[in-house]
Amino acid sequence: MRQQLSRSAGRRVGRTFGVAGIGLALILGAPVAAASKTPAHPLGSAAVDTARMLSADQEPGTWMASGRTYSEQRFSPLTGINKANVSKLGLAWFGDIDTERGQESTPVVVDGVLYITTAWSMVKAYDAASGKKLWDYDPKIDRALGQVACCDVVNRGIAAWQGKIFLGALDGRLIALNGKTGKVEWSVQTTDPKQPYTITQVPRIVKGMVVIGNAGAEYTCRGYVSAYDANSGKMKWRFYTVPAAPGDPTNTPLLEKAAKSWHGEFWKYGGGATAWDTILYDPKTDLVYFGTGNGLSWSQDIRSPGGGDNLFVSSVIAVHAATGKYAWHFQEVPGDEWDYDVTNPLMTADLKIKGQVRHVLMQAPKTGFFYVWDAKTGKLISADKFAPANWASKIDLKTGRPVENPDARYNETKAAIVQPAPLGAHNWHPMAYSPKTGLVYIPVTESSTGFQSAVAKDFQVKDRVYNTGTVSFSDKITSLYGQPGALPRGNIKSYLEAYDPVAQKEVWRAPDKDYGAHGAMVTAGDLVFSGDWSGRFSAYDARTGAKLWSASVQADVVAAPSTYTIAGVQYVALLVGARGLPPGQPRTSESSANNSRLVVFKLGGTAELPSKPMAGGTVAVRRLDPPLLTGTNEQVIDGQGAYGRYCAGCHGQGGVADKSIPDLRYSSALKSLSEWNAIVVEGSRKDKGMVSFKSVLADGQAEAIFHFIISQANKDKASEQAARR
Numbered sequence: 194m195r196q197q198l199s200r201s202a203g204r205r206v207g208r209t210f211g212v213a214g215i216g217l218a219l220i221l222g223a224p225v226a227a228a229s230k231t232p233a234h235p236l237g238s239a240a241v242d243t244a245r246m247l248s249a250d251q252e253p254g255t256w257m258a259s260g261r262t263y264s265e266q267r268f269s270p271l272t273g274i275n276k277a278n279v280s281k282l283g284l285a286w287f288g289d290i291d292t293e294r295g296q297e298s299t300p301v302v303v304d305g306v307l308y309i310t311t312a313w314s315m316v317k318a319y320d321a322a323s324g325k326k327l328w329d330y331d332p333k334i335d336r337a338l339g340q341v342a343c344c345d346v347v348n349r350g351i352a353a354w355q356g357k358i359f360l361g362a363l364d365g366r367l368i369a370l371n372g373k374t375g376k377v378e379w380s381v382q383t384t385d386p387k388q389p390y391t392i393t394q395v396p397r398i399v400k401g402m403v404v405i406g407n408a409g410a411e412y413t414c415r416g417y418v419s420a421y422d423a424n425s426g427k428m429k430w431r432f433y434t435v436p437a438a439p440g441d442p443t444n445t446p447l448l449e450k451a452a453k454s455w456h457g458e459f460w461k462y463g464g465g466a467t468a469w470d471t472i473l474y475d476p477k478t479d480l481v482y483f484g485t486g487n488g489l490s491w492s493q494d495i496r497s498p499g500g501g502d503n504l505f506v507s508s509v510i511a512v513h514a515a516t517g518k519y520a521w522h523f524q525e526v527p528g529d530e531w532d533y534d535v536t537n538p539l540m541t542a543d544l545k546i547k548g549q550v551r552h553v554l555m556q557a558p559k560t561g562f563f564y565v566w567d568a569k570t571g572k573l574i575s576a577d578k579f580a581p582a583n584w585a586s587k588i589d590l591k592t593g594r595p596v597e598n599p600d601a602r603y604n605e606t607k608a609a610i611v612q613p614a615p616l617g618a619h620n621w622h623p624m625a626y627s628p629k630t631g632l633v634y635i636p637v638t639e640s641s642t643g644f645q646s647a648v649a650k651d652f653q654v655k656d657r658v659y660n661t662g663t664v665s666f667s668d669k670i671t672s673l674y675g676q677p678g679a680l681p682r683g684n685i686k687s688y689l690e691a692y693d694p695v696a697q698k699e700v701w702r703a704p705d706k707d708y709g710a711h712g713a714m715v716t717a718g719d720l721v722f723s724g725d726w727s728g729r730f731s732a733y734d735a736r737t738g739a740k741l742w743s744a745s746v747q748a749d750v751v752a753a754p755s756t757y758t759i760a761g762v763q764y765v766a767l768l769v770g771a772r773g774l775p776p777g778q779p780r781t782s783e784s785s786a787n788n789s790r791l792v793v794f795k796l797g798g799t800a801e802l803p804s805k806p807m808a809g810g811t812v813a814v815r816r817l818d819p820p821l822l823t824g825t826n827e828q829v830i831d832g833q834g835a836y837g838r839y840c841a842g843c844h845g846q847g848g849v850a851d852k853s854i855p856d857l858r859y860s861s862a863l864k865s866l867s868e869w870n871a872i873v874v875e876g877s878r879k880d881k882g883m884v885s886f887k888s889v890l891a892d893g894q895a896e897a898i899f900h901f902i903i904s905q906a907n908k909d910k911a912s913e914q915a916a917r918r
């Protein structure tokens with residue numbers, strides 16, 4: 194038994210045991226006797242390499258990569274915190290974060306240091322035991338870039354490798370930092386800064402290379418994934434996910450073939466299919482997998498008139514790790530029109546299927562169908578619904594194609610109500626798999642939305658705004674929603690679901706009080722940890738879903754936790770803060786309007802979050818209080834269209850906010866058109882991420898949107914009052 198206990202800064206760093214397997218983990222969490230006093234890796238070494246990653250289970254007290262291991266199961270072999278003692282979990286320490294946008298990263302903990310990223314691509318390193326801040330890094334992102342970050346200016350975390358910490362920054366830079374000091378070692382621009390690309394994903398380390406994709410499929414970007422040498426930052430390979438214009442030098446023979454699945458001058462819109470979240474390296478197959486997003490526009494009438502599969506939109510792609518050369522692909526949504534990105538987390542596992550152990554790749558994408566593939570060949574093993582979906586009835590296991598509901602397609606004259614809505618049944622929020630229970634824990638959201646194509650002949654691509662070519666509010670959509678038996682519009686409900694990937698069936702669900710998805714982690718202590726949008730962090734029995742422990746974290750939670758040990762003590766760490774505050778929760782943080790924080794728990798922890806509201810920070814129960822509508826019907830209709838195209842991506846469909854961006858129905862700017870224009874036209878809040886829309890809005894449109902929001906707020910106020918009666 195190899196022991197790797199190390200002493201640094203006067204205490205042992207909790208690296209543990211060289212015996213394989215989970216059985217051993219039973220003794221973890223109990224204080225560990227010092228065996229060797231030689232520091233294996235001094236504090237801040239970030240000494241991750243392939244061998245160490247491959248034997249991650251032999252040091253269960255580290256969380257070396259965002260998904261912990263190459264499999265990205267987000268399963269911890271630690272059992273120090275378990276069903277018997279989880280009720281004693283308390284706050285060990287916390288650190289305030291200096292931004293009020295969404296916090297999505299999973300803490301990575303290696304060699305005694307805990308690393309997080311925050312909104313605006315900032316990195317922070319803490320002593321993982323004491324919570325002392327060791328360093329901060331701010332790449333100073335131009336706040337105007339917030340305009341092209343479709344879904345908030347978030348970042349999902351770092352990768353650690355041989356002393357360096359890697360960050361994919363919002364502005365497309367890939368940055369290598371010194372793990373001990375946070376100083377920049379190298380930085381490369383992975384995108385054309387003139388194009389509206391952004392990066393929010395975790396870089397993945399593959400054989401000494403850093404692999405990174407990008408986002409921007411709503412804004413005329415063409416997707417690709419690239420690999421850079423981790424030491425030098427030199428590019429090693431790049432894989433484009435969609436063809437460019439005929440004759441373009443980046444069109445490989447594969448992409449020329451893919452171009453046959455497109456029609457029209459699709460390249461004018463960029464193509465899309467950006468691989469903006471999941472990237473997975475599997476050492477068993479030596480393949481790198483990633484999922485691609487939607488095409489541009491969403492509407493096929495505009496993107497590819499006449500239809501077609503539009504390869505490789507909404508596909509899982511496997512490439513050879515060393516070269517980036519194509520191995521296989523699986524298109525989940527041929528000719529996608531519903532923003533069904535399949536960029537959602539991928540994981541590998543060994544599952545016993547029909548008596549045989551199979552090495553599989555799994556995904557629970559936006560579409561509502563859970564997929565299990567053979568990881569080596571991409572052959573579909575099974576696919577079934579893990580959440581309600583009306584766009585397709587099932588997946589044909591022979592062809593791998595969805596059996597579509599013909600009513601789900603839309604065009605200029607035909608509307609459709611589709612479930613799930615574009616945010617999906619499961620989006621980027623990390624899911625977790627326990628080899629002990631055999632269950633996948635998926636944060637599920639149920640929602641529906643209406644689609645209709647914009648009028649193709651009038652449609653123009655515009656710079657730096659949504660170019661989806663769709664409308665989500667129209668008379669036809671309203672009338673569909675008015676029909677008996679129609680689905681509820683918008684967000685319906687959310688829950689944490691335990692899903693059996695072999696039997697393809699739900700085993701339990703833990704419903705949320707307030708709607709919203711939140712990442713998950715599972716441990717060998719048979720606990721599933723996840724936060725929620727009611728401001729709580731909870732532990733559930735991994736087998737039954739019973740809630741065993743819960744604590745207030747005073748903020749909405751979207752990120753996933755991680756767990757680690759230092760000197761034998763097990764900690765659970767989580768980033769909180771996103772989209773405003775939970776109902777009734779006052780602001781308690783000096784530096785963040787949404788109480789963004791890093792919170793770290795341990796058994797018997799006695800730290801406390803500040804309980805006093807900040808001055809001016811009390812949140813009263815919000816009531817809609819708009820001025821009376823003075824705009825004309827024409828203005829409201831014009832405003833609805835312009836809002837849908839230029840504002841809804843950030844401020845939410847129909848003016849109802851779904852991110853950390855203000856809900857305009859409550860804005861005090863509704864009381865004064867000149868204040869409104871100062872913000873919307875003149876860009877008075879540019880440095881907060883609300884840029885001027887002067888160059889995209891036609892004359893009168895800012896005012897038209899103003900009247901549309903007032904009209905919407907009055908309608909919603911009337912229905913709230915009716916509901917209270």
Ligand code: HEC
Binds near residue numbers: 840878
């Ligand atoms: C890329 C994201 C994004 C888009 C697109 C966007 N906004 Fe904003 N908007 C923001 C952010 C972020 C804020 C909060 C700024 C702050 O903290 O003061 C904001 C704030 C506002 C406010 C002030 C709200 C308040 O009371 O604090 C108004 C009004 C507003 N936006 C109107 C619009 C309109 C109208 C459009 C479409 C033409 C639009 N926005 C498009 C991100 C966006």
